[in-house]
Amino acid sequence: MIIVMNDNATKQEMEQVVDRLEAVGLKVHLSTGDSRTIIGVIGEKGLIAEQPIEAMPGVEKTVAVTESYKLVSRSFHQEDSIIDIDGVKIGGGNLAVMAGPCAVESMEQLLESARVVKAAGAQFLRGGAFKPRTSPYAFQGLEVKGLEMLAKARELTGLKVVTEVVDVESVPVVAEYADMLQIGARNMQNFKLLTAAGKSNKPVLLKRGLAATINEWLNAAEYIMSEGNYNVVFCERGIRTYEEYTRNTLDLSAVAAVKQISHLPIIVDPSHGTGRWKLVGPMSRAAVACGADGLMIEVHPNPAIALSDGKQSLTPENFSLVMKEISGIANLMGMKMA
Numbered sequence: 064m065i066i067v068m069n070d071n072a073t074k075q076e077m078e079q080v081v082d083r084l085e086a087v088g089l090k091v092h093l094s095t096g097d098s099r100t101i102i103g104v105i106g107e108k109g110l111i112a113e114q115p116i117e118a119m120p121g122v123e124k125t126v127a128v129t130e131s132y133k134l135v136s137r138s139f140h141q142e143d144s145i146i147d148i149d150g151v152k153i154g155g156g157n158l159a160v161m162a163g164p165c166a167v168e169s170m171e172q173l174l175e176s177a178r179v180v181k182a183a184g185a186q187f188l189r190g191g192a193f194k195p196r197t198s199p200y201a202f203q204g205l206e207v208k209g210l211e212m213l214a215k216a217r218e219l220t221g222l223k224v225v226t227e228v229v230d231v232e233s234v235p236v237v238a239e240y241a242d243m244l245q246i247g248a249r250n251m252q253n254f255k256l257l258t259a260a261g262k263s264n265k266p267v268l269l270k271r272g273l274a275a276t277i278n279e280w281l282n283a284a285e286y287i288m289s290e291g292n293y294n295v296v297f298c299e300r301g302i303r304t305y306e307e308y309t310r311n312t313l314d315l316s317a318v319a320a321v322k323q324i325s326h327l328p329i330i331v332d333p334s335h336g337t338g339r340w341k342l343v344g345p346m347s348r349a350a351v352a353c354g355a356d357g358l359m360i361e362v363h364p365n366p367a368i369a370l371s372d373g374k375q376s377l378t379p380e381n382f383s384l385v386m387k388e389i390s391g392i393a394n395l396m397g398m399k400m401a
């Protein structure tokens with residue numbers, strides 16, 4: 064259930080409502096907008112229905128939420144959420160660009176990638192230190208050494224670091240080094256991992272599962288938010304269909320849909336979404352045009368020798384070209400490239 068407080072409800076009236084709900088064991092989440100406060104109530108349906116909340120002072124109305132996700136929903140928080148990562152904003156008209164290699168391979172490779180993506184206007188450096196690879200024989204990542212390199216690259220360039228966390232055990236170490244935790248497609252429904260990320264104090268980039276419906280994806284975000292971590296950003300990265308020319312089918316309609324259903328920002332990864340570097344530019348432009356709040360793009364100093372995903376990685380030159388093209392579209396859309 065969602066409780067909408069009056070525009071002029073006092074803090075004391077709001078606290079009375081919260082106390083009443085908590086006293087019977089219900090979980091309460093507050094969303095304070097520009098003009099009014101919305102209280103999300105989570106718990107057993109019957110218990111919620113028993114509370115005479117509409118009779119309490121300061122309450123305008125109560126709204127039953129039928130979807131299984133609540134905190135993620137726009138009915139809980141009407142304005143676009145802005146995720147602020149030490150001054151770099153995602154959402155609410157700010158276009159965030161996360162770029163870098165698929166995997167951290169060496170300090171030289173990472174630093175060169177960081178310098179070129181920074182020069183082209185990206186705000187985040189991406190790069191996997193823990194790699195979830197389809198084959199157990201493929202390069203698995205440099206793990207903690209890779210995290211140390213990411214932190215070094217941040218120190219030298221000022222870029223924020225986003226990197227994947229693949230299991231519950233490594234949440235603390237990834238959270239120690241990264242500015243944002245990435246939960247990959249293969250782990251979108253790893254509920255223990257979602258809960259652990261929800262308990263961490265780091266913003267989370269939640270990629271769409273390999274074949275997840277929008278509803279399953281929204282519920283995955285609810286797992287994170289229900290632990291009190293409201294800093295969640297979605298990332299559309301394509302889904303498995305019967306099409307084989309592209310690695311995945313990039314579902315841009317999901318971007319528009321998620322923006323209607325949820326207040327959380329959503330970015331697009333056209334690299335994994337297509338698997339082909341030549342499609343990354345056109346799909347980046349389309350993503351910004353359909354309302355995405357940002358992009359995640361794989362860039363490698365020399366894609367031909369990349370240890371993973373070279374086929375979909377842009378050269379530094381092509382990345383700066385794509386950045387120029389999207390800045391024109393961002394302008395048309397009234398977005399700031401922070």
Ligand code: PEP
Nearest residue numbers: 191247248249270300335
């Ligand atoms: C990645 O971003 O490196 C990655 C593995 O992506 P996904 O989880 O979308 O496959």
Ligand code: MN
Nearest residue numbers: 165361371372
């Ligand atoms: Mn990759």
